[in-house]
Amino acid sequence: MQNPNGSSDAAAVPVLGRSASVPAPARIGDPLSEVDTPALIVELDAFERNLARMAAKVAAMRASGGNPALRLRPHAKTHKSPDIAARQVAAGAVGVCVQKVAEAEALVDGGITDVLVSNEVVGRSKLARLAALARRATLSVCVDHPDNARALSAAMVAAGATIDVLVEIDVGAGRCGVPAGEPAAALAQQVAALPGLRFGGLQAYHGSAQHLRTVAERQQAIAGAVAKAASTRALIEALGIPVPKVTGAGTGTFELEGASGLYSELQAGSYIFLDADYARNQAASGSTFAEFEHSLFILATVMSRPVPERAVCDVGHKASSSDSGYPTVPDIEGASYVGASDEHGVLRLERPEVELAIGDKVRLIPGHCDPTVNLHDWFVGVRNGRVEALWPVSGRGPGF
Amino acid sequence: MQNPNGSSDAAAVPVLGRSASVPAPARIGDPLSEVDTPALIVELDAFERNLARMAAKVAAMRASGGNPALRLRPHAKTHKSPDIAARQVAAGAVGVCVQKVAEAEALVDGGITDVLVSNEVVGRSKLARLAALARRATLSVCVDHPDNARALSAAMVAAGATIDVLVEIDVGAGRCGVPAGEPAAALAQQVAALPGLRFGGLQAYHGSAQHLRTVAERQQAIAGAVAKAASTRALIEALGIPVPKVTGAGTGTFELEGASGLYSELQAGSYIFLDADYARNQAASGSTFAEFEHSLFILATVMSRPVPERAVCDVGHKASSSDSGYPTVPDIEGASYVGASDEHGVLRLERPEVELAIGDKVRLIPGHCDPTVNLHDWFVGVRNGRVEALWPVSGRGPGF
Structure with a gap:
């Protein structure tokens, strides 16, 4: 070549x-x-202004009614780049999210030490790779089914590793996720009892809400997500299981989750670049992420x-x-x-x-x-x- | 990793x-x-049956009214793979097409010796790479503007290379291509006079016709393409310039160009795989490529x-x-x-x-x-x- x-x-x-x-x-x-x-x-120049603006916004939310532990955990599915992830961490992010084990490997290899796979990981080969990675970095992952939780536990035990596990609840996107409420609480209890797993809290991401055109539509969608996550958290705590974090949000809605007081991590990723579709959101609604x-x-x-x-x-x-x-x-x-x-x-x-x-x-x-x-x-x-x-x-x- | x-x-x-x-x-x-x-x-198994079927179809067209020199030059933009291209050549293809210099490099590096870049190549760096490649393989390329022909000539002269150049005419797709007729003949004359370039004939590809749903729509589109290419060829030959080949066609229409007697190369590529969109063509029209x-x-x-x-x-x-x-x-x-x-x-x-x-x-x-x-x-x-x-x-x- x-x-x-x-x-x-x-x-x-x-x-x-x-x-x-x-x-x-x-x-x-x-x-x-x-x-x-x-x-x-x-x-x-624009990239660095976006970095600084998001850091300032998260700090402002933390100071004014948001969760006092609120941190940004930007989604690296947007860029898949350790160079960019490192700049996000330097600007105050607690770590990053990814969607795939291969992305987690690329980021850990590139020096990022705290990675959430904000997705289910399925299959023996991928679970073994995830377990190997959990021995080298602070890793967390989502589950939405007890079978998957058991397979994850077996892979961690085999590798002598431990991983934080978030129960993903479907807060309205109709994609993955266990139903909020009792089914999610039951799964949290199962996770908490499995070796090699630490129950880490709730993944409550409303993907389809990110691209709703008007502020009012996004407010309604996220209000529903917050209600589901809050009631689920209460049920799990009533079982005597602490819920260390609630994580979710994207560039289209993060100010709503951030203001809720419930979410402790915000997963916005596209803010670093924007795109023509997000620009249409801005044009349609005078969005606050303008x-x-x-x-x-x-x-x-x-x-x-x-x-x-x-x-x-x-x-x-x-x-x-x-x-x-x-x-x-x-x-x-x-x-x-x-x-x-x-x-x-x-x-x-x-x-x-x-x-x-x-x-x-x-x-x-x-x-x-x-x-x-x-x-x-x-x-x-x-x-x-x-x-x-x-x-x-x-x-x-x-x-x- | x-x-x-x-x-x-x-x-x-x-x-x-x-x-x-x-x-x-x-x-x-x-x-x-x-x-x-x-x-x-x-x-x-299905892949090899597709290979054999296309070879048989081209042989049958050559024997029954098609151009007696008719050959398949499958489009490698579909697969970008020297392994697959080698199997197409072994089944009778004269060489392959690509759309980009980087694809041509990958295929020549992988052992393919006859490559048509069925597209315009623009920019000093890409033209220099194309010229370097023309010293290692039988290479051809398209032009649709005299400025591009002159830049191509300069790159070839600088590298001590020669390349076959096809004049691309717009036969109805409304994308690249000089208008058929006098403008194309004038460009052919310019190409023939430039050092480092050999006028190789006409590129007459009707891209948008490939996905028309019915046979009748595709027949009408390709009849128009054949008429434009034939009249342009006649004009160029009247200038005393031979037209060694007319090349074009895709999986949706190749039997029409093949039967015309005018085309000497068919560029169908997707036939090796098909896809859901081509399946919808088949369903809509009982297509002959079924x-x-x-x-x-x-x-x-x-x-x-x-x-x-x-x-x-x-x-x-x-x-x-x-x-x-x-x-x-x-x-x-x-x-x-x-x-x-x-x-x-x-x-x-x-x-x-x-x-x-x-x-x-x-x-x-x-x-x-x-x-x-x-x-x-x-x-x-x-x-x-x-x-x-x-x-x-x-x-x-x-x-x-």
Whole structure:
């Protein structure tokens, strides 16, 4: 494999993780115009402002009615990067969340010491890997079924490890999770009795609420989640079992969970980048998370300008996930991304006189940040138009 | 990074390419039940029947009214795998197509000697890599603008290389391509005069026609493409410039281009796998490509069965592209995949009595094969329920 950096030895790049064997699309010091495309760009000034804003918001919630132990545990499924996770921890996060064992491995290998797998882990191979990891880091995981709790316990006992276990309750998303109330309390009791497991509290995440368009819809959804988590916690405590934490929330709702006084950890992840779908939330509702800024872009190159009203760029399905809509085009007035094929994106230009020639670079805002990041091997960190950092997407992949 | 194969030395896997440093989700000889998930499964019997069927179809077209020089040049954007490309060439393909320089590098590195980049290549770095590759393999590429042709020529001259250049004409897809007729003939004349370039003929691919639902719609679209390509060829030949080939077609239409007598190369790629979207074409129209079989599946694990009517599996947006709809569930009567989040897929079970427990494996047919393959690092080749081959997706990535 030819390395576009000019070196034929990709292994010389001194970084960890799965993506590190793939050449990066830029070199430190390159101007943005020299970055090869498609590339995932992090505008570092905006990124750092998002880091600082979230830290300030969590501190303010802690000081004014929120849980006095409230901490941020940002979701690293968004970025899968130990480099970014380390910056979140340095800004005050207690640790991070991930969804997959492979992501947990990438983050622990990259130096992160406190990781919650905010998901069920199923299968002998994955449970053995989780147990091995629990011997090297502060690890926690979710369960929603006694069979899974027993298999997890057996894997921990076999490895001589112990893990904190959160009972996941379905607070309205209709995905995983045991029903709130008695079934959740019964499962907590089973977990507390199993060797190798420590009952760590409740996972109460309302995924579908994150993308509801209006503040009122999100308030109603989270009020329901808080009520379910609170009553479940009371039932478990009535059994004499302490409930050390209640964890959940995302970028669309974290201020609601944070203000509840019930949640002790907030799992917002997308705040660090935002995306076009969250921007539509902001536009629809004057959302309170409007202070966060887009810091993540896909850099594209114009490959063809067949007619004045159309330009074709090199970012299609394989460089930008379209599950939450197409990317937006923030820098060119009247330009919109109107069609994707696997390796092409079609831009419609309302102002055909716009100067956009073959070879020109265009910044796109991805429709949905998490699955778009997963298509790339590198973040290219840019400040004042120059490449300052190259961070591998170390936990990239389907997550087996 | 822990290797789920039980080895900590991923580099010991004796294969080439970008993905080879990522652990595979299985070992040779494993039963399907032991393959870790999410995994991309190739059912080798069906795959080999697809290979043989396409070879027979092209031979039959060549013998009965098609271009006597007609050859298959399957599109490797579907699989990005030298292992699969080699099997296509062994079955009679003249070479393969790709869309990106990075894919061409992966295939040439993997031993494929004749590669058409069926796309425009833009930018100094990519053109230099293309020129370096043209010194090692029979390479061809498309242009649709004189500026790009001149930049390509300069890169070839600088490297002391020569490349075959196809003029891409827009035959109705409204993506890249110079207009058919006089503008295309003028560009062919310019290409023929530039050093380092050999005019190789016409790229006349109608991408959007591949997914039209009925045979009649596809016939009308391809009749238009054939007319445009034929008149353009005549204009170029009238200038005294030979037109060595006309290339195009995909799995949805290749029998129409093949029967035209005009096309000398067919670029069908998806035929090797099919997908749920092509299956909907078959269902809608009794399509003539109905003899191809699904050979590609995503293997998922049930992570949660919160209520009898719902199971949640570990395949979401990060393991299955949803740009052409959700996966289908071929093996479980009454089951449908009704919702994806990044790392989860929700299955609705019309027959709640179905035995589907946490840990059970489920085969899914991807909605769209190409971008789904791009989410994975390995193909797991299976025959009679056992793993027989592990092929890396060597050209995986956004394609910079």
